[in-house]
Structures are given as C-alpha cells and as structure tokens.
Amino acid sequence: MNDTAHTLGRSRTLWELVTRRADLTPDRPVLLQDDRALSFGELRERAERVAAGLYDRGVRPGTVVAWQLPTRIETAVLSFALARLGAVQSPVIPFYRDREVGFALRESKTEFFAVPGEWRGFDHAEMARRLGAKNVFEAYDRLPDGDPSVLPDPPADGTSVRWIYWTSGTTSDPKGVLHTDRSLIAGGSCLAHALRLSADDVGSMAFPYAHIAGPDYTVMLLLYGFPAVMFEHFALPGALEGYRKHGVTVAGGSTAFYSMFLAEQRKQPGEPVIPTLRLLAGGGAPKPPEVYHSVVREMGVQLTHGYGMTEVPMITMGAPDDSAENLATTEGRPPEGMEIRVVDGAGRPVPYGVDGDVRLRGEAVCQGYVNPEQSAEAFDADGFLITGDVGHLTQSGHLVLTGRLKDIIIRKGENISAKEIEDLLHSHPGVADAAVIGLPDAERGERVCAVVEQPPGAEELTLSAVTSYLRAEGLSVHKLPEQLEVVDALPRNEALRKVLKYKLRERFSG
Template sequence: MTRVIDVDHLWELVSRRAEATPDKMFAVDEYGGSLTFGGLRGEAERVAAGLAARGVTEGTVVSWQLPTRLSAFVLMVALSRLGAVQNPLVSILRRREVEFVCRQARPSLLIVPRVFRGFDHEAMARDIAAGQPGLDVLVADDGLPTDDPALLPPFSGAAPGGAAGPARWYFYTSGTTADPKGVKHRDATIMAATRTMDSALRLDSADVVSFLIPAAHIAGPVHLMSALRTGHELVIAETFEPAREIERQRARGVTHVGSGVPFIRAYLAYQRAHPEQAPLFPDAKSFLSGGAAKSAALHEEVRRELGGIGILAGYGLTECPMLAWGSLADDDEHLAHSEGRGGEGMEVVIVTADERRAEPGEEGEVRVRGPQLMDGYVDPALETGAFDADGLLRTGDLGRVDKQGHLTITGRLKDVIIRNMENISAQEIENALATDRRVADVAVLGMPDVRTGERVCAVVVPADPGLPPTLAELCERLLASGLSRRKLPEQLEIVAEVPRNALGKVIRAELRKSLVSQSD
C-alpha cells in the first residue's frame, strides 16, 4: 500500500506523488490515453511553461471549459504550478452564462474545445472575447501550449492557495434560472473535502475509481487531489456509452464505480439485458453517488444485482463540496437512507422553521461550517443572507440528523409543495414512486392550483412505454408504501425523459415550463 501524502497545495501534492510513485498509473481515458503520476507532473510543467509564455502568471484568472479529458487534469495542475486563479466551467454552460462569468471573473484567457457534443464552443468564446477587451481565447483540441520547463519562474512555495493563501479557484453554479453564483475556494478547502471522501471510501493505492462527470465540476479537483493523495488510479471519460464504459471499467478492475444515479441506472439496465455478464464489476466495493438524491429502493437494487455494499452516497454543494459521506463501515440501513456523517471538522446543524436547533431526527434546514467551506462569493453582495447569525451557511436543503450523526436529506426548501397550507416534500414522493417497477424515472413538483394553491404533479418515465401506469395505480402503490393520503399526487404526466443536468439533478424549472406550455 502506497503511503498517503497529506499537504494543502496542489502543486506540492503533485511533486511529492511524482517523487513517491512516478510510474504508478494516474488516469486512463476512453481513447487509450494514459498518464502516470510522473507523466502528469512532467506534462503539467511543459504546459505551465507554454501558458507562461502567453502571459499567465501568479494571480492571472484563467477560465476553461474542457470536457473530462486528460488535458483538463493536466491544465488544473499547470495552473496551480503558476499560481494562477482558475475558473473551471462545465461544458453545458452556454453563451449567457459564460459571458456573465467572464464579465464578473475578468479572466485574461478563456480555454475551450473547438466543438463538443455538437456545440461550437470556439465560436461562442470568440464572440464573447470580441466584446471583452483583454480576453484571449485558446482552442485546446490540438493540445495545450507547451514550452521548456526550464523557462518557468521558480515555484513560489506552498502558501498560495494553501491554508493561509488566497483563493485560487472560482466555481460557478449552473444558473439555469438566474445568473450563476461564483464560489471562491483555496486548495486547502478542496483538500478538506478530499480527506472526507478518502476516509469514507477508505481509499488506497490499490483502488481504481471511475470518474465520468464533468472535470470542471468541483468534484473534478477533489478526485484529482484524492488520486494524488492516496496514489489510486482514475478511469475517466468525456462521454458515456454504457457498453464501452462497462468493458473499460471491468478491464481496469474498478473498485469504486462512478459517478451518480444516471450512470447507476444505466449499469442496472445493462446487466438486466445481459445477465450472462453478471457481475458487471467483479472488483466493485461500492457504487458512488452524489449531486442527486438516491432512493433506498435503488440502493437495494444495486446491492442485490450489481454487488458491493450498494450505493455509497455523498452530499455537498459547490460552497461546501463533500460535507458528508457514507462510509464502507456503515450498516445497510444508514447506507440506504442517509448521506453519511459530516466530514472531519464539519459542523452540520439542522435548524427548524422557527430558527431552533433541531432535536435528533427532527427535520429542518441543513446549515454548515467547517474546513471545506468556501472563502466567499466572487460577488460579495451574495454573502448577505447566505449565513445565519451563528456564521453557518444556509444550504437551502431540508434534512435531519440522527443520534449517530448520520445526515438524511429530505428535500429542498424551494421544492416543498404547499397544498392547502401544508408542506409536502417532493423528494419523499419521488423516493416512494421510485420503488415501483413500472417507473423508470420520476420527478415530482408543485403546479399552480386555484383551489389549493399548489397540487402535487408526478412526472413519470414508464419502464414500458406501451403500458404506462395510471394515476390511480400509482396512488394505490404510494398508500401501500405508507405515504399519507394528503401527499398523494393529483396529476400524472407521462414523458419520454425527465430533464436532468450532468450530475443527474432534475431541472425543475425546465420541466415545469414545459408542462405549463403544454397546458396553454
């Protein structure tokens, strides 16, 4: 077992890992590309020199929008070597969001692919740069710029971005209904999140972890630092094709299978269609989920059909990325129904509607503080109201903590459906409906109602499109599961697909808008 390297600066972490295990595999991609830890350091130094030749230096803001490629991880490390401020942008962001970010973060350089998934990122970037003096565009499809590392300025030490240094990361929320929020982090805050994940998963150098979500998501640098810290291998992909990815992960001996509910559902569907290949992942210890709620029913299906301990869930937000994780040591009841315990040093508090700290098991808003917490927002005005009088971040999520410290998320404050002046959790109904074999996917939301204020609407993707369930059948199943009659859906919409973002979260605003337009 390779020793854990525990430092708070990304470049120092890269250097120490490359010295300790230079020939150990860092990551492999779907095109046959690979990098060892020594190769990562060497390539990052060459790219850092190339970027320095273009004027990137300590404190320079660089925005980048690359898919989950080896080059994205190399770029993160190269920018750390230079002490730049990096602003990763997930690939789903388009002109409105990217232009807003560039005007607020004021990058000197915007790095994009030429075209990804049919969208012309280069044209968008050049159009934005034309309206923002001082913004240069670099198209990275042909590789990142390189130069002689001997030309690099001396590394300025571990302080920038470390425990006492300035913020070196700007992450922006998706901004589907409003302007994105820019969240500032240091290497040290991201490393605190990394330690939480590493401890929960008990990661070591023998592990192989698949990472299939956007590298530009805050989970990207967390997984990068995790691999560097423990010496384990990453299996990455910029696009997800189930048959190909299953074969690759089997071949690499993946032990923690990523990366979230949409992928897990695809694995289940593939195994059911190919029972002769069971188990799909013979080395799997767990199936990782974060970013979107998982149901107890899905956990049980995974444990029974795919193996390992089932789903190992984590919970966080851009402002505090891995604040709680389930553990390999947890019992099945907690794995099925909770998101685990708060990470080291994290204070997770449940506050009721009357601003009282909740008793164990009592529901309220989840509020947090600790070493993972952001350094603030790029726009300081957003900090007004973001924290309560005790300095705890208001997450906007509803949850409860049991006597053992396990956190269960029960919904979003803004996703609570208020019918006849009573609060109803959309997530509770979604979790109950997810146990129905006739339901392939589901979202629940409140729709305007002149009589009750809001009515509960279930939006269902049927497992058999030719035989969709009826509202009466679903309500009967919900009552049998123990759901209160007052929470039953009054409206059912059958759809081909529930709109979700790259992490599997339901895009409720888009779904609600489409339903309203259909009724007009």
C-alpha cells in the same frame, strides 16, 4: 485514512500535494484514457512544462484563466499547470453555451480562455470570439510548452481564492463559487476517508472534469496513489469497454449513473456488467432507498452515497461498513472538521430526528461568491453556510435529507416533502424514474404533480393506479398526487444528470 494519505492531506496547496505524491510513487499511473496512461511523475513534469508555456504567454500568479474543456488527460494537466503558477482558475462545464459562458467570463473578469476548438459538433472557439473573450487558445490535444527554469516559486499559501466554480444556473444566472486549494483538498480528503480505498483500486471519472467533482476526485487519487479512468464522453453500453479494459473497481457519479448501470445489468442478470467492480459511489442528487437495494441485490456490489454541492464539494459520505439501513436511507456522516447544524425557522438548533434547515461550517466550505451581496446572504451570524436543504441528524450522526426549502410543496397550508413521494414511486415496478413538483392551484395553493419515466414494456400508469399504490405504501392521503404526467425522459443537466424541476414546472403549470 492511512498514515501516508493523512500526511499528504495536510499539504498547503494542490501543487504541493502533486509534488509530494510524485516523490512517493513517480511511476504509478494516475490517469488512464483509452490506450494512454499518465504517471504521477509525468503529471508533475508535464504540468511544469505547460505552466512555463503559459508563463511565456503572460499568465502570472493571480491571473484569471477560464477553461471549458472535456474530461481528458490534457485538461487535468492544464489545471495543475495553472495551480503550479498560482493562477485563478474558472472551470466551465463544456455543455454550457453563450448565456452561461458569457456570464462566467464577465463576472470572473477572465483574462485567458482555453477551449477545445470544435468539439462534439459545436465550435467553442467561434463562441469565444462571439463573446469577445480575451486571449483565447485551444487546449484539446496540444498544450503550451516551455522551460520550467523560467517559473517563479510555486504558491505557498493555500487559503487564497484560486478557483471559481459555477453553479448550474437552472433557475437564474449561475453563481460564481469561490474556493481555495485548501477547501478542495479538504473536500477530497473527506471523500477518500469515507470510501476507504487503497492503492490497489482503480477509479473512474465519467462526469465533466470542470465540475467541482473533478478536483474532489483527483485529490483522492493523489492522497492514495491509485489511478482513475477518464471518459471524455460517457454513454452506456459504449463506455463499458473502458471500465472492463482497465479493471475499474469503483464507479458512479450520481443517482442517474447508478440507474444506468442497473439498466445494463438487467440486460444480463447474474453476469457482472463490470467483473472487477466492487463499489458504486457518488452524490449530487437524492438517492431513493430502492436504488440502493437494487444495486446491492442485482449487481452484487456495495453502494455508498454522499452529500455535496458546488459550495462544499463533500459534506457527508456513506462508509462501506455502514449498516444497510443507513446506506439506504441516509447521506452518511460528516468527516472530522465538518460541522453540521440543523436549525428551525428562527435559527435555533433542533433535536435529533427533527427536520430543519441544514447549515455547514468547516474547511471544505467555500469562501462565498463572486457577487458580494450573494456572499453576505449565504452565511449566518455564526459563519455557517445556509444550504437551503431540509433534513435531520440521527443519534448516530448520520444525515437524512428530506428535501429542499424550495422543493417543499405547500398544499392547503400543509408542508409536503417531494422526496418522500419520489422515494415511494421509485419502488413501483412501473416507474423507472420520478420527479414530484408543486404546481400553482387556485383552491389548494399548490397541487401535487408526479412526473414519471417508465421502463420499456411497462403497462401505462394511471393516476388512480399510482395513488392506490402510494396509499397501500402508507402515504398520507393529503400527500397523494392530484396530477400524473408520463414523459419519455425527465429533463436533466449535463453534469451529474440532475433532474431540472423548473422545466417540469414550466411545462405543466398551464
């Protein structure tokens, strides 16, 4: 991280970071969308006016304001306006509907709710009325406006809870994750430090701004002073025009995004799908080694992958100068200030190379959950967050994730990592994507089931062909799938396109 970015990274609050960057490079662009551009100076100016408009409506420091808005310049401006006021923000993914939205509004005790009106064929304002939300206002292309002279002083404390982010809720009700300005700045600083970007780069946001990746990425822009292109709706090949038009140098989001770019590249081998692109980066879901090698080989760009979650927006990240082996097989290293402890079932640290429960402590870690009981269960006696992930540290300090505690298949008393089998399946030419799950089995406890997507034109896979391939790749016999399901598309969430394994278990458990 350069000296300027390092100094900015010590900002106490997000608003302080905005003002310091605006003072340094007021005329440089920060957000690009279609034919629009917003500079760092304009971001500060517009956010202050919107903050004044919100203040006129009754929003005060500590007021809980939920917003369910798409990835747009206006959304970022509204969010920073709320940061200027010191309100408590509760971002909600735009694709959530009555159950998740109603839960978030109730649990956070939301006092104001910003919606896009009718967006992509769904009436969010009507849903808000149906849910009995208070003080609903539309904020798609018009934002409140007022005179900044009425505003109180900006918040000076960066360690108070001012953010409530919601986990995906794929197996139960979502959890409300409590963050501070400082935890979000620390997460974004980790990302910025690892990727080693410069003011000459152009980034991209193809994910929902309401996801924890929104502030994570925006902090990086503020630290280094470069812009990012925002995509309100991401789909390929349609979005390629925006990447090319603005000369994007850094793209990504998660493994699913890498695969989508690869699919486009394969339509025109040898001709760069985005001529200016030099780096794909992301996290949020496991990355099979074969995906890394395919991106480097076929797209001619570097790929760095990391590890993060709603509770800790950035934990580790691969660095562009890491070895190919580490970039392909690990999640990278933690930055200064992030402690990783890997422990056994009794909570005792394990040696390098030995799998265990991954736990975290550092400034980027959340303050807990809206539900106090969930908070009490989330941390161990030493203050480390219990992630539920399984993995190990290497001698070089790189983290290798091998699965989740809930994603370990127990077959006849033997623990089997779903990720190990998935990584091997991804190297099969007849597999476009794969998910491995454990299904109830009266004889074995659980049986191993592989669910795969196939690329267009591929010969239909059979269970015997898959098991023969896996055996040839060296997979132990007791880990071989006993069931194969071929699907048109794996079920995914709408944020970072994670595979929803619970839906597969529901579908194939019969």
